[in-house]
Amino acid sequence: MKYFLFALAFIVVAGCQSGENSEMSEASEMDHDAMGHEWISLFDGTSMAQWRGYAQEDMPAGWVITDGTMFASAPGSGMDIVTRDTYTNFELELEWKVAAGGNSGIMWHVDESAGDTPWKTGPEYQLLDDAAFNEGVIGKNSAGSNYDVQAPSESVNKPAGEWNKTRIVVDGNWVEHWLNDVKVVEYEKGSEAHKAAVATSKWVNYPTYGTTSTGHIAFQGDHGEVWFKDIRIRRIDKPASE
Numbered sequence: 001m002k003y004f005l006f007a008l009a010f011i012v013v014a015g016c017q018s019g020e021n022s023e024m025s026e027a028s029e030m031d032h033d034a035m036g037h038e039w040i041s042l043f044d045g046t047s048m049a050q051w052r053g054y055a056q057e058d059m060p061a062g063w064v065i066t067d068g069t070m071f072a073s074a075p076g077s078g079m080d081i082v083t084r085d086t087y088t089n090f091e092l093e094l095e096w097k098v099a100a101g102g103n104s105g106i107m108w109h110v111d112e113s114a115g116d117t118p119w120k121t122g123p124e125y126q127l128l129d130d131a132a133f134n135e136g137v138i139g140k141n142s143a144g145s146n147y148d149v150q151a152p153s154e155s156v157n158k159p160a161g162e163w164n165k166t167r168i169v170v171d172g173n174w175v176e177h178w179l180n181d182v183k184v185v186e187y188e189k190g191s192e193a194h195k196a197a198v199a200t201s202k203w204v205n206y207p208t209y210g211t212t213s214t215g216h217i218a219f220q221g222d223h224g225e226v227w228f229k230d231i232r233i234r235r236i237d238k239p240a241s242e
Contacts, residue, residue: 042083042094042217043070043231054080054218055112063221069229072104072221079221080118082110088214089236092168095229100160101132102224105147108170109215114208118218121208123147123189125168125177127226129160140201144179148201149194152177152184163229171236 042050045068053060062074063081072079087108098104107122114121124147130136140148143157143164156179158164167178177185187194189210203209219228 037235037237039232039234041232043228045069045229050084051081051219052084053078054082054110054118055116060221069227070231072219072224072226075222075224075226077222080218081221082112082118082216082218086215087170087217087233087235089171090169090233091236092170092217092231092233093166094231095163095165096127097158097163097227098127098129098160099225100129102129102160102226103127103133103220104223104226105220106166106168107218107220108168109212110218111208111212111215114212118216118220119147119209120206121210121212121215122218123149123175123210125166127164127166127220128157130155130157131159144177144184146175146177146185146187146197148203149197150185150187152179154182154184156180156182156184169236 046065048059048063048065048070051059051070056078059081060079062072062076062079064071064073066073092106092108096104104127105119105124106127107118107124110118110122126141126143126145126147128141128143130138130143133141138151138155140146140151142152142155144152144166158180165180167176169176169178173189173191175185175187175189176183187197198204198210217233220226
């Protein structure tokens with residue numbers, strides 16, 4: 001009888017452990033799928049080696065490192081920069097701030113062969129001192145917007161001189177803009193709604209705009225003083241069937 005009870009207890013415990021291991025395995029797979037690739041630092045506060053000027057071999061001299069930030073200290077022609085690597089599907093996270101009246105942007109899928117500026121191809125996440133423009137009224141050129149195409153759902157950006165947190169997700173044709181932990185824009189590139197919005201924007205006169213599906217990440221440095229820090233990216237794999 002004692003042997004029977006011991007054997008029964010062993011079976012129950014083993015079964016529980018098997019179930020726990022199975023659940024842990026499933027959870028690990030889910031975590032792996034959710035996480036995708038590991039994060040890669042694009043700026044760690046000490047080196048701009050991951051960047052260069054748009055259509056240039058080196059970084060423009062006006063970009064400097066100060067207090068652990070990348071700082072566009074001399075805004076003007078030739079100050080737009082791009083990552084040395086290219087990206088297709090990704091999550092990008094960073095922090096930024098602008099001076100009073102500041103204006104900048106983040107673009108992706110940028111193709112340098114298509115023109116003399118990154119916005120000839122790359123959609124733009126707007127960085128802005130909202131209070132200095134349009135009397136502070138939210139619009140399709142406000143901070144966090146899909147620049148000149150789609151306004152953010154709400155105004156959550158911080159005043160000039162304060163740090164904002166940005167997250168951009170590009171997963172196939174699906175795009176999300178996050179600002180200070182709030183999703184303020186989402187759209188499906190190439191959808192009827194997106195094409196209609198582009199058709200009523202300034203980009204209707206630029207045939208190469210939004211036509212690329214891979215390319216460089218770009219930061220504007222020609223519109224005003226802007227600071228970036230804690231820049232990191234991770235790639236998102238697409239299923240082989242896609």
